[in-house]
Amino acid sequence: MSATSSGMTPAPAPVRRPFPVRTTVLVGVVVLLLALVPWTFGAFTVATFTRALVFAVLAMSVNLLTGVAGMPTLGQAAYFGVGAYTGALVAIHWSDLGVLQLVLATLAGVVAALVTGPLAIRGRGVAFLMITLAIGEIGFSAAGRLDSVTGGTDGLSGIPPVVAVPGTEGLVNEGLIYYYVLVVAVVAYLAVAMLLRSPFGLTLRGLRDNEGRLRAVGYRTDSYALAAYVYAGGLAALAGSLWASSQRFVAPGDLGFEVSALALLAVIVGGVGSMWGACLGALVVVFTQDYLGQLFSGHAPLLLGLLFVLAVYLLPKGIAGGRSQWRRLFPRERSQEDDEAVTPV
Amino acid sequence: MTSATPALRVEGLSRHFGSLKAVDEVSFEVAPGSRHAVIGPNGAGKSTLFALVAGALPATSGSVWLHGDDVTLLTEHGRARRGLVRTFQHSSLFLTATARENVLLALQRRHGVQARPWGAVRRRRALLEEADAVLERLFLHHRAGQAAGALSHGERRQLEVAVALATSPSVLLLDEPAAGMSPADTQAFREIVLGLPSKVTVLLVEHDLDLVFGVADRVTVMQLGRHLLTGDPDEVRASDAVQKAYLGAEDTSELFVDEEGA
Numbered sequence: 001m002s003a004t005s006s007g008m009t010p011a012p013a014p015v016r017r018p019f020p021v022r023t024t025v026l027v028g029v030v031v032l033l034l035a036l037v038p039w040t041f042g043a044f045t046v047a048t049f050t051r052a053l054v055f056a057v058l059a060m061s062v063n064l065l066t067g068v069a070g071m072p073t074l075g076q077a078a079y080f081g082v083g084a085y086t087g088a089l090v091a092i093h094w095s096d097l098g099v100l101q102l103v104l105a106t107l108a109g110v111v112a113a114l115v116t117g118p119l120a121i122r123g124r125g126v127a128f129l130m131i132t133l134a135i136g137e138i139g140f141s142a143a144g145r146l147d148s149v150t151g152g153t154d155g156l157s158g159i160p161p162v163v164a165v166p167g168t169e170g171l172v173n174e175g176l177i178y179y180y181v182l183v184v185a186v187v188a189y190l191a192v193a194m195l196l197r198s199p200f201g202l203t204l205r206g207l208r209d210n211e212g213r214l215r216a217v218g219y220r221t222d223s224y225a226l227a228a229y230v231y232a233g234g235l236a237a238l239a240g241s242l243w244a245s246s247q248r249f250v251a252p253g254d255l256g257f258e259v260s261a262l263a264l265l266a267v268i269v270g271g272v273g274s275m276w277g278a279c280l281g282a283l284v285v286v287f288t289q290d291y292l293g294q295l296f297s298g299h300a301p302l303l304l305g306l307l308f309v310l311a312v313y314l315l316p317k318g319i320a321g322g323r324s325q326w327r328r329l330f331p332r333e334r335s336q337e338d339d340e341a342v343t344p345v
Numbered sequence: 346m347t348s349a350t351p352a353l354r355v356e357g358l359s360r361h362f363g364s365l366k367a368v369d370e371v372s373f374e375v376a377p378g379s380r381h382a383v384i385g386p387n388g389a390g391k392s393t394l395f396a397l398v399a400g401a402l403p404a405t406s407g408s409v410w411l412h413g414d415d416v417t418l419l420t421e422h423g424r425a426r427r428g429l430v431r432t433f434q435h436s437s438l439f440l441t442a443t444a445r446e447n448v449l450l451a452l453q454r455r456h457g458v459q460a461r462p463w464g465a466v467r468r469r470r471a472l473l474e475e476a477d478a479v480l481e482r483l484f485l486h487h488r489a490g491q492a493a494g495a496l497s498h499g500e501r502r503q504l505e506v507a508v509a510l511a512t513s514p515s516v517l518l519l520d521e522p523a524a525g526m527s528p529a530d531t532q533a534f535r536e537i538v539l540g541l542p543s544k545v546t547v548l549l550v551e552h553d554l555d556l557v558f559g560v561a562d563r564v565t566v567m568q569l570g571r572h573l574l575t576g577d578p579d580e581v582r583a584s585d586a587v588q589k590a591y592l593g594a595e596d597t598s599e600l601f602v603d604e605e606g607a
Contacts, residue, residue, distance in 0.1 A: 197465040199453045202442070206450045209439035216399070216433070217451040217512050218425035219459065227460065 034182055038175030048290045050178045050246050053185045056282035057239035058259075059266040060192050060275055061232045066264065067273035068196065069228040070208025071124065074260045075132030078116075078139030079109045079233040081255030083240025085143070088156045088250045096160045096170055098180060102241050109237020110230055117229040121222060124211070136260050143252040155251030162245040177246050184242055188235065192275055195231070204228050262289070265304065269311045271318025280319050350413040352377040352546035353398070353429070353516050358407035360393050367393040369570040370407070375516070375548055375563070380538070382549045382557040384581075385567035386591050391550045392434070394567065395520050398548070399431040400424040411516065428515035432508075434524055436501040440494035444485055444504050447493050448476040451511035476511065483507045483537060499530040506537065516546045523553040535559050558582070566590065 037049050058080055066072045083105035090101045120131045143150045150156060161170025164180045171177050195201050203224050206214045211221050244250050262285055270281025288307050293300025311318065315325055351374040360368040368390045375381045385391050396402035398409055400421035408417040411429050419427065439447050452472050453459045467473065480486045483503045488496060493504060502522055509517055519538070523531045531553060538560045541547060551557050557564065557578075564581040566573040568590040574581060581587055 194465075195462050197467070198462050199458045199464070199466050199469075200460050200462040202446060202450060202453065202466050203459045205442060205446075206439050209441055210437055213433070213437045213439065213508070214450065215420075215422045216401075216425055216431055216437070217508060218422050218430075218454050220422050224460070231462075 031182075031186055035179075038178050043174045045291075046174050046178050048286060050174070050181050051290065052283045052286035053178075053181045054239050054242045054246060055263070055266065055286050056279040057185050057188050057242065058236055058263045059270070059278040059282040060188065061235035061239065062260075062263040063267045063270075063273065063275060063278040064192065064195075064204075064232045064235065065228060066267055067278070068201070068208065069204040069225065071121075071225065071228065072129050072264070073132040073232075074129055074257070074264060075120070075134075075136035075139070076232065076236045076263055077255040077257070077259035078136045079112055079236035080240040080243070080259065081139050081143055081250075081252075082112045082233075083109045083237025084244045084250045084254055085150055085156065085240075086237070087241030087244035088159050089149070091159045091162065091244065092156065096163045097166060098162045098164050098184075098245060101162065101245065102184065102238060105241030105244075106234045106238045109240070110234040112237070113230045113233025114226075117226045117233070121225040121229060133257075133260075136255075136257060140252055140256050143255055150250075150252070153252060155249060155253075156244075157249050159244055159248040159250070161248070171245075181242050181246055184238070188238060189275065189279065192235070196275065200224075200227070262304070265308055267318075269307065269315075269318060271315075271320030274318065274320035277318050277320025284319075349377055351375055351410070352379070352412060353548060354410035354413075355394075355398065356408045356410065358394070358397055358409065359405045360390075360397055360402060361405045366570045368397060371567070371570075371572045372407075373565050373572060373575045375546055377546055378543055379563055380547045380549065380561050381563045381565065382551055382561035383565045383567060384551065384554065384557055385573070388569070389567040389590075390570040391567055392520070393570075395431070395518060395550045399429070399518055401431075425512060425514075428513070429518070430509045430512045430514035430516070431518040432505045432520055432522060434520040436498075436505050438493040438501060438504055438508065441492060443490050444480060444493055444496065444500075444507075445473070445476050445489040447504055447508050448479050448511045449473075451508050452476055452479075455512055479507050479511045482510070482540070484533075499526060499533070502526060502530070502534065503537065510541070510545075514545060516548065517541070519547060519549045519551070521551055522549070523551060523556050526553075531556055 038046050041049070058076060061079070062073060062076050065076070086108040087101040087105040090104050095101070116135055120128060120135060123131055144153050146152070161172045162177075162180065163170050171180055203214075203219070206219075207221060207224055207228070215221050243254060263282075266281035266285045267278050268281070269284055270279065271277030284307070285304065288303050289300045292303050296303065314329060315321060317325055353375040356372050358368060358371045359366065371390075371394060383391055383394065393402065397404050400416070400419060400423070404417060408415055410416065411424070411427055414427070416424050416427060416429065439450060442450070449466060449472060452475055453466070456472065477486055477489060480489050483506055485500060485503050485507060488500060493501065496504060506519070506522065522538070523534055526534060535556055538547065538549070549557070549561065561578055563575065564578055565575040566581060566584075566587050573586060573590055574584055576584070
């Protein structure tokens with residue numbers, strides 16, 4: 001037992017941690033590379049990157065529930081839709097200022113999640129998944145039927161170009177729209193990263209790992225499940241507002257079941273629980289669908305299905321799921337683990 | 346003992362599953378600071394009684410009192426907030442979190458910051474130091490950075506107690522803490538129970554009678570859902586009724602041997 005063997009073990013890990021230089025540099029490099037996209041690629045590719053970034057924010061929302069809090073969801077497209085329509089309506093009827101659209105859309109998503117959340121969190125696991133699926137479908141049909149608000153199946157068009165900085169012109173240039181989306185996506189990423197490191201982030205991981213134990217140390221666990229749902233709803237709505245600003249058109253198809261399913265696919269491909277994995281997964285999914293799909297003349301669904309099968313077989317833990325599975329795919333001559341394994345005891 | 350308000354009082358507590366009376370009109374008191382054990386043969390209703398006291402299971406009738414307050418209608422987390430905190434028979438931990446984070450989850454709730462969405466946990470110096478102090482008390486400080494899932498069975502049992510202890514309980518409920526432990530681990534665990542702060546009242550449900558008689562100052566014996574006897578360890582050991590309950594006969598030769606396997 002450890003009580004007697006503690007003398008042989010290394011000293012306890014130091015409590016103080018240095019500033020995470022490596023992570024900061026890595027995030028900086030990635031952002032820099034993303035910033036170079038409009039200078040490197042043509043308009044079509046830049047537009048695809050824009051969609052991928054919006055989708056990455058939605059994937060982070062799905063991952064917050066599915067990967068971090070352990071509540072797999074298929075209904076986030078509904079809150080994405082709430083954000084998209086709210087952003088579009090604010091832009092059309094009130095103000096073309098981006099910040100205002102983003103804030104109001106996020107608030108609308110938060111309210112929608114607060115109202116519907118208590119219903120959803122009554123179940124966990126598959127039950128939760130089914131309830132969120134129903135919520136997603138309700139959102140989809142509501143968008144198609146509320147003609148006076150959403151424009152019905154025709155959708156909402158005529159969204160004015162978004163104004164990023166007050167007093168300047170609206171953004172019509174594909175590259176500028178991309179930068180607008182990139183800045184908001186990076187801010188969202190940093191906010192989520194902060195959330196995950198916070199006490200609340202630890203609470204959510206506890207909820208995923210062992211809800212019963214969390215209750216036994218005094219947590220009213222339903223409250224935290226609802227809180228996770230509300231945060232995720234707000235984040236999905238933020239993505240929706242970005243969608244409205246970048247596409248300047250919103251229709252019920254933007255919040256169909258497929259959107260939720262693809263967001264979940266992005267999370268699985270990227271690595272459940274990892275935020276950068278979810279973002280990368282979103283990039284992979286969008287490019288598979290929009291780019292490769294065109295090369296192979298409209299076989300995007302087939303390619304996505306193939307991608308899913310490949311991901312589950314080759315990288316069951318996703319792109320961000322640790323080095324061991326990559327090493328298994330691309331074995332080097334002798335890895336460190338092999339060395340340890342053959343050392344005679 | 347009757348002068349002070351008991352830390353825990355169980356009165357006429359019953360739980361029926363259909364016609365089965367798993368716990369039937371059980372009453373006893375646990376004095377503040379006591380190390381109180383509940384024993385009984387298999388099927389005596391120990392585990393059900395434990396769940397009723399912890400609030401994991403609603404009682405059919407009867408009441409549970411914590412420091413003179415009726416907590417019968419409180420939920421499990423409500424009782425935990427009042428200081429009545431349990432451990433689990435089968436280690437119930439946050440397996441992907443480190444040992445330190447397991448303890449932090451209990452600590453941050455006690456400090457009321459569990460819903461705060463800003464400020465990194467690992468930069469909260471006071472919380473971390475407190476977590477490490479709790480781990481050190483349970484001889485786990487050298488494993489603080491390891492995932493709970495990577496700990497040995499014995500270490501998980503220790504962490505199980507650490508998580509409960511981090512909530513600063515006034516009454517600690519230990520559910521068969523020695524289950525599945527080797528004799529050496531059990532021996533070490535005995536030291537841990539003996540080393541718990543004296544202001545913490547401990548109610549222990551346990552199969553291992555060596556552990557029970559090594560740590561307990563009061564023992565309650567249950568049989569077939571009913572309360573049989575509460576007394577000092579010596580009284581219980583000498584009781585004919587207890588020996589009959591365990592063996593159904595006068596022969597006592599096997600009483601303190603291999604109780605776990607049954």
